[in-house]
Every structure is written in C-alpha cells, then in structure tokens.
Amino acid sequence: MPERPLTAPAESPRTGDLPADEFRAAAHAAVDWIADYLENAVRYPVRSRVRPDDIREALPTAPPTRGEPLDAMLRDFHATILPGITHWNHPAFFAYFANSGSYPGILGELLAAGLNANGMLWVTSPAVTELEQVTLDWLRQLMGLGDGWFGEITDTASMSTFYALAAARERAGFDVRGRGMAARDDLPRLRVYCSEHAHSSIDKAVIALGLGHENLVRIPADAQFRLRPEALEAAMAADVAAGYAPIAVVPCVGTTSITSIDPVAEVVRIARRHHCWVHVDAAYGGVAAIVPELRYLMDGVDGADSFVVNPHKWLFTPMDCSVLYTRDPQSLKQAFALLPEYLVTRMQDEAINLMDYGIQLGRRFRSLKLWMVLRAYGADGLAERIRQHCELAREFAGMVHFEGGWELTAPVTLSLVCFRYVPPGATEAEIAALNAAIMEQVNARGRVYLSHTKLDGRYTLRLAIGNIRTERTHIELAWRELRDAAASVRPAA
Missing domain, CATH: 3.40.640.10 (Type I PLP-dependent aspartate aminotransferase-like (Major domain))
Incomplete structure (x- = not known):
C-alpha cells in the first residue's frame, strides 16, 4: 500500500531562520540606537520609575501564535521594556559599584552571540x-x-x-x-x-x-x-x-x-x-x-x-x-x-x-569581549581611566569635607566615597532618617542614583565612580542634588 502523501496546511508556517535582510535591518537599527543611547544616556532617569508588576501587566499574557516582525519587537522594547530599566550605563549611576558597557566590549558580546560557541x-x-x-x-x-x-x-x-x-x-x-x-x-x-x-x-x-x-x-x-x-x-x-x-x-x-x-x-x-x-x-x-x-x-x-x-x-x-x-x-x-x-x-x-x-x-565565549576591551584601550588607556575615577572620588570627598554639616565616614581608598549629612545636635536615629530621606529624594528626581550602607551601625551614603563616561560635571551634579535634598529635609531650628 503506497504511503499517504504529506499535505501542508493552507498557510504553512515558515521554517528555518528569519531572512538575513530582516535581521540586518533590525541589527543596524539596534546598533545605531545603542551608540546614541550611550552617548546620550543622561536623557533617561537613572533609576527606573515603574512600580512592581507594571512591566508584566503591559505585556501579553500568552505567546503569539504567529511570528511577529523584528521591528515590532524593537518598538515594544522602547515603549515597554526601556521604562523598566535602571540605567547602569548612565554616567551619574553612583550606586553599588558602578559599571559600564564600553563599545569594544559590546562589539565582543555581539560577535560572541553570533558565533554561539x-x-x-x-x-x-x-x-x-x-x-x-x-x-x-x-x-x-x-x-x-x-x-x-x-x-x-x-x-x-x-x-x-x-x-x-x-x-x-x-x-x-x-x-x-x-x-x-x-x-x-x-x-x-x-x-x-x-x-x-x-x-x-x-x-x-x-x-x-x-x-x-x-x-x-x-x-x-x-x-x-x-x-x-x-x-x-x-x-x-x-x-x-x-x-x-x-x-x-x-x-x-x-x-x-x-x-x-x-x-x-x-x-x-x-x-x-x-x-x-x-x-x-x-x-x-x-x-x-x-x-x-x-x-x-x-x-x-x-x-x-x-x-x-x-x-x-x-x-x-x-x-x-x-x-x-x-x-x-x-x-x-x-x-x-x-x-x-x-x-x-x-x-x-x-x-x-x-x-x-x-x-x-x-x-x-566571555573572553572575546574582555580581549577586545584590553586591546582597545591598552595598559595606558585603562590605567588613565581608572586613575581619573580615583581622582574624581577624591574631588567629591573634598566637597563633602569642606561643607558644613556633612562628614566623610570612611577613608577614600579608591573610587568610592562614604559620607553622610550630620546636622548639629541630631541623634543617630535622626541622622539615619535624614540621610535615607535625602537619598530617596535624590534618586526619585532621576538625575543621579546613590546607594547606602551601615558602618558600625551608622547609616552612610555611598557614591561609587566606575562608569567609563563619568566626568567631573556628573559628580558636581550629584553634590548639588544632595545639598538641595538636605536643605529640603533639614529639621527646623
């Protein structure tokens, strides 16, 4: 008995990968956006302003039945995903330990993804x-x-x-x-x-x-x-x-x-x-x-x-x-x-x-991006960038040190500054509450992002410099934001 021939459905889904030209167009658009984003990250609030479940509720609850075009995904990336991003690549990201994705590192990551080794x-x-x-x-x-x-x-x-x-x-x-x-x-x-x-x-x-x-x-x-x-x-x-x-x-x-x-x-x-x-x-x-x-x-x-x-x-x-x-x-x-x-x-x-x-x-293939970073900047270029970050930290520490009502809470060894606002006569509990309020107000404004710690039980603010695009203007901005916030939360005399 002959085998029954296979019959395709009226609208058979396409097999194999997407057309290369469709990928090229989307990839070129994505790379152009990345370059523009990194050069102009200051346009974004550093910390995401969404509330819990905002992103999830903005997305479909089930996957699509039929494939969707890449440009539609890029539109949704901008409209739905980007608002839920805290921008670690922002030059005024000073929380935790700042990091940054440099151009050679991003290029290495792209090539590694393409190889998929x-x-x-x-x-x-x-x-x-x-x-x-x-x-x-x-x-x-x-x-x-x-x-x-x-x-x-x-x-x-x-x-x-x-x-x-x-x-x-x-x-x-x-x-x-x-x-x-x-x-x-x-x-x-x-x-x-x-x-x-x-x-x-x-x-x-x-x-x-x-x-x-x-x-x-x-x-x-x-x-x-x-x-x-x-x-x-x-x-x-x-x-x-x-x-x-x-x-x-x-x-x-x-x-x-x-x-x-x-x-x-x-x-x-x-x-x-x-x-x-x-x-x-x-x-x-x-x-x-x-x-x-x-x-x-x-x-x-x-x-x-x-x-x-x-x-x-x-x-x-x-x-x-x-x-x-x-x-x-x-x-x-x-x-x-x-x-x-x-x-x-x-x-x-x-x-x-x-x-x-x-x-x-x-x-x-993680080494590819690191190899490209080391080659792109070289020993001298890497040293100069790290040295500059340490100098910026010392400059910021000087701003804190010479401003009345503020104090450094730890030595500045590298590119991190630990400090806090200490109004005269305030108790330790009051100091903690004031500094928490200062940090929240600064972070909520979106121009700068800071984090905190506790040292021997003392609430302390941290400003960590590590982004490749951070300059003196960004630490000056952070200091203005901090002083403005302190003035607004300062207890009445």
Missing part, C-alpha cells in the same frame, strides 16, 4: 579555551602579579568564590566529594574566616557548600575597616583548640561597603601556619592595580591560593565577566571534574577542558 571542551571550540587563557594571562600581567596563576572566567564573584572555597574544602583532605558531610564521626567542623565587612557571597558559598553558616567566622576590623590580623590569629587558635578545622581565609582588596584593603600578606602568613587556603576577594579593587602607583594594593596576593577580580565592575566589560585565578588548579579540578563517556575526546589529556574547573558544562 560552547567552550565546554577544548575540541568544541579551541579558540574559546585558548583565548580565555591568553586574555587572563594578559590581565594578570596588567595587575602586576607573578607567574603561576591559572585563570577561568565565571559569571560573577559569587560563583568564583564558591569555586575557590570548594577547592579549599577539597584540598583539606576529608574526601567530602566522595563521602559527603552527613553523619560522619570522623569529620570535624570546618571553618572559614573573613572580615566583618566581607561580601555576602562568602556567606552564600559557605551555606551552599554545606559547611554551615555558623562556621563562617567574621573577624573584627580596625579603625580603617581592615581585618585585624591579631584577631584572626586568636580566632583560629581558639577554634583549633576547640576541635574545629580551619580550611580557608578570605581577605578583601576593596570591601563592598567601603573599599577597605585587608592586610593580605599578614593574613597569608597566619593562614599558612594552619595550612589554610587563602582566597582574596578583589572583585572590585583588583583592577586598580593596573594603575602603576596603585599596584601596592595587591601586596601579598601572590602568596594566596586564589583570588577573584570582576572586569564587569571597573574594567568596562559588559555583564557578566568574573575572573577566578588559582595557584592550585589541581584542587579545583579535583573538586569538580567528572568525565562521562559522551564527553571523552582523543585530546582529553593534551588540552585544558574548562568544564573540569566548575559546575558549568556549557560555557559562553
């Missing part, structure tokens, strides 16, 4: 693995670090720190990978140490690795907000005497709230006496070492076992791009490597397979 194995795209190794070695040299570091790109510092502490747990020698941690009489409680000002990603890594949050020991800081080595030494000695097993210490080069710099060299010496892994969190501050006169910030890092630096923070590389370096890649590999038969290749032992050094199997 997966670098899980060397053989699946040799350039992905080898460019990553070369680019990260360039970055190592730019920061003035010695030889012997293995690097890989992850998404964020949170994941980089998680990987580092997993390697520390592996090297401690308790076979947690094979036997786990539950119901083991032979396994002591494992301890990790960091400054009281260290980032919450360390807490999350300890929790996710099953070490237990209570086994993260936060060490007190000195008057400059730096981890106190003598307090670390005392805490570790007390833990050993109590039967705990210290496995890692995490000093910081640029803490999140205040960019304080922990004494890494001293921490390394103490940690070595307890056979501890040292992971340096330089996610923000590490790239400052590209500036020759700031290279001292990395003193002691060459003695550590791993460190993290985020080019997507202050090196003008689009999100996401975090770099984890380690001097002990074998421990990192032992923590994660797994080789099912379908991933075996004939070059298994001849090349680096990046899948072996973390949880991810699939890996995006």
Whole structure:
C-alpha cells in the first residue's frame, strides 16, 4: 500500500531562520540606537520609575501564535521594556559599584552571540579555551602579579568564590566529594574566616557548600575597616583548640561597603601556619592595580591560593565577566571534574577542558569581549581611566569635607566615597532618617542614583565612580542634588 502523501496546511508556517535582510535591518537599527543611547544616556532617569508588576501587566499574557516582525519587537522594547530599566550605563549611576558597557566590549558580546560557541571542551571550540587563557594571562600581567596563576572566567564573584572555597574544602583532605558531610564521626567542623565587612557571597558559598553558616567566622576590623590580623590569629587558635578545622581565609582588596584593603600578606602568613587556603576577594579593587602607583594594593596576593577580580565592575566589560585565578588548579579540578563517556575526546589529556574547573558544562565565549576591551584601550588607556575615577572620588570627598554639616565616614581608598549629612545636635536615629530621606529624594528626581550602607551601625551614603563616561560635571551634579535634598529635609531650628 503506497504511503499517504504529506499535505501542508493552507498557510504553512515558515521554517528555518528569519531572512538575513530582516535581521540586518533590525541589527543596524539596534546598533545605531545603542551608540546614541550611550552617548546620550543622561536623557533617561537613572533609576527606573515603574512600580512592581507594571512591566508584566503591559505585556501579553500568552505567546503569539504567529511570528511577529523584528521591528515590532524593537518598538515594544522602547515603549515597554526601556521604562523598566535602571540605567547602569548612565554616567551619574553612583550606586553599588558602578559599571559600564564600553563599545569594544559590546562589539565582543555581539560577535560572541553570533558565533554561539560552547567552550565546554577544548575540541568544541579551541579558540574559546585558548583565548580565555591568553586574555587572563594578559590581565594578570596588567595587575602586576607573578607567574603561576591559572585563570577561568565565571559569571560573577559569587560563583568564583564558591569555586575557590570548594577547592579549599577539597584540598583539606576529608574526601567530602566522595563521602559527603552527613553523619560522619570522623569529620570535624570546618571553618572559614573573613572580615566583618566581607561580601555576602562568602556567606552564600559557605551555606551552599554545606559547611554551615555558623562556621563562617567574621573577624573584627580596625579603625580603617581592615581585618585585624591579631584577631584572626586568636580566632583560629581558639577554634583549633576547640576541635574545629580551619580550611580557608578570605581577605578583601576593596570591601563592598567601603573599599577597605585587608592586610593580605599578614593574613597569608597566619593562614599558612594552619595550612589554610587563602582566597582574596578583589572583585572590585583588583583592577586598580593596573594603575602603576596603585599596584601596592595587591601586596601579598601572590602568596594566596586564589583570588577573584570582576572586569564587569571597573574594567568596562559588559555583564557578566568574573575572573577566578588559582595557584592550585589541581584542587579545583579535583573538586569538580567528572568525565562521562559522551564527553571523552582523543585530546582529553593534551588540552585544558574548562568544564573540569566548575559546575558549568556549557560555557559562553566571555573572553572575546574582555580581549577586545584590553586591546582597545591598552595598559595606558585603562590605567588613565581608572586613575581619573580615583581622582574624581577624591574631588567629591573634598566637597563633602569642606561643607558644613556633612562628614566623610570612611577613608577614600579608591573610587568610592562614604559620607553622610550630620546636622548639629541630631541623634543617630535622626541622622539615619535624614540621610535615607535625602537619598530617596535624590534618586526619585532621576538625575543621579546613590546607594547606602551601615558602618558600625551608622547609616552612610555611598557614591561609587566606575562608569567609563563619568566626568567631573556628573559628580558636581550629584553634590548639588544632595545639598538641595538636605536643605529640603533639614529639621527646623
């Protein structure tokens, strides 16, 4: 019996991709818009003004039955999506740690998306693995670090720190990978140490690795907000005497709230006496070492076992791009490597397979955008831009220092200024309420965006400079906005 012929419906949906000319037209329009946007970002309110669910309610509740043209999507992008964007690329974005997507980084991201390569194995795209190794070695040299570091790109510092502490747990020698941690009489409680000002990603890594949050020991800081080595030494000695097993210490080069710099060299010496892994969190501050006169910030890092630096923070590389370096890649590999038969290749032992050094199997071509940024600006250009940001921070700190009723709340080490409004006679609770009101008023006006923290219980405003397009006019604008807001919330005499 002959096979029944296939019959197409009256209006068969088109198969395959969209026509190239349709893509070209939309892509050219998008690139033109991006260039105009970056050159004129000040036209937008820095912080999005939408309310929760505004974007969701403006979108259809079900997907389209038939395909829609790309230009319709671009129209909806402008009308519906853009109002829900807080503009991290705005030169007056001073909250958290400012970042920026530079032209060469955006170009690298576009090319990587076009290639859509997966670098899980060397053989699946040799350039992905080898460019990553070369680019990260360039970055190592730019920061003035010695030889012997293995690097890989992850998404964020949170994941980089998680990987580092997993390697520390592996090297401690308790076979947690094979036997786990539950119901083991032979396994002591494992301890990790960091400054009281260290980032919450360390807490999350300890929790996710099953070490237990209570086994993260936060060490007190000195008057400059730096981890106190003598307090670390005392805490570790007390833990050993109590039967705990210290496995890692995490000093910081640029803490999140205040960019304080922990004494890494001293921490390394103490940690070595307890056979501890040292992971340096330089996610923000590490790239400052590209500036020759700031290279001292990395003193002691060459003695550590791993460190993290985020080019997507202050090196003008689009999100996401975090770099984890380690001097002990074998421990990192032992923590994660797994080789099912379908991933075996004939070059298994001849090349680096990046899948072996973390949880991810699939890996995006992130190094392309970083490579293009490093080439476009060069060592001198990068150093000059970072240097300018530090100078702008000092200028802003001077404005605060010489204005009555305002005070600096932490030393200005890099490009972050911590400060607050302190009217005479105000209580700490009143100061906190006033500064919160000032920040909200400034942010609501849309010209500038700031964030806050607390230092020793004191509510503090933060102004972080890191956008490649930020100039002196933007910090002057921030200062005018702050003083105007303070005048409007100032309590009556």
